[in-house]
């Protein structure tokens with residue numbers, strides 16, 4: 001039996017197994033098996049040719065965003081609208097066949113936007129160019145999932161399931177489980193909170209399925225069996241995702257309002273250029289980008305050449321982004337902005353900066 005058949009057998013078995021206390025362990029085991037086969041499917045095939053020409057686009061700029069969606073939802077139209085690059089758009093499906101990179105220039109940042117072929121149900125199993133598209137999505141910092149606002153909601157769920165099945169986790173944090181394989185000593189299992197979804201026996205069964213008999217496992221939150229499997233496989237990517245509903249020029253204002261209220265969702269019309277500014281604002285926020293301006297003594301800040309960094313970075317990162325050796329030479333920094341109580345305030349390398357802070361670095 002091939003892997004695909006095995007996967008579909010297990011999926012069928014999970015579907016027909018009633019969910020209750022008695023079948024709990026059996027289901028956990030099936031899930032572990034399923035995840036194992038799926039991750040085998042993801043391993044690069046030895047035959048080659050799987051990567052596909054036209055998908056090897058070099059990473060560039062401050063962040064990378066992948067456009068994922070069904071055919072003809074308007075992905076290429078968005079790329080051509082937001083960037084200087086033109087990507088062919090047409091009313092027929094599969095107009096785009098390769099990966100087309102463009103650059104969004106926003107608040108001084110260069111955000112690489114990747115237009116990709118449309119994907120369809122079964123993409124993860126290799127339908128269409130699904131596997132190549134998904135491989136590119138894994139390399140991105142964020143997924144823009146584009147949806148046709150005139151189409152049923154189930155489209156979004158289908159796409160989510162495709163990405164989910166290949167280990168892409170959207171708008172989800174990495175499960176807080178400490179996991180370490182050991183040479184001996186059996187299983188040491190602990191938790192720092194009450195667990196309602198798994199118990200030691202289940203954890204042990206799942207580990208055995210992966211031929212792991214000696215390990216240290218510490219649950220730091222009430223995680224599920226699926227979360228544990230994600231941690232064991234360790235090949236998951238956790239990406240922020242914005243659901244972009246396009247073609248709102250075709251639906252009623254009530255419908256637009258309803259969709260816009262859903263979590264992580266932005267409504268737009270690429271053809272009519274509606275709400276694209278807001279999309280960029282949300283994109284900036286979801287990418288956790290910030291700008292920091294530097295200033296030389298006695299001179300005004302350099303507002304043209306901001307440094308593009310990520311939320312949560314410190315003065316040390318600011319130094320590194322200017323020059324490798326700078327942090328070691330730093331005496332202190334002066335900061336004007338929302339990250340300090342006073343402006344300016346004298347801070348050390350560990351100080352965390354905010355968006356639009358102005359920083360003056362004083363060397364030893």
Ligand SMILES: Nc1nc2c(ncn2[C@@H]2O[C@H](COP(=O)(O)OP(=O)(O)OP(=O)(O)O)[C@@H](O)[C@H]2O)c(=O)[nH]1
Nearest residue numbers: 072073074075076077089090094095096118270271
């Ligand atoms: N009504 C409406 N049509 C749009 C809008 N944006 C794009 N379209 C149309 O939708 C069709 C498909 O657009 P594309 O940009 O080719 O879609 P795509 O997602 O890149 O399609 P594939 O590359 O085939 O996967 C074209 O006829 C566009 O003119 C919009 O905001 N409103």
Ligand SMILES: [K+]
Nearest residue numbers: 072090092095
């Ligand atoms: K199209």
Ligand SMILES: [Mg+2]
Nearest residue numbers: 075076095096
């Ligand atoms: Mg296209």
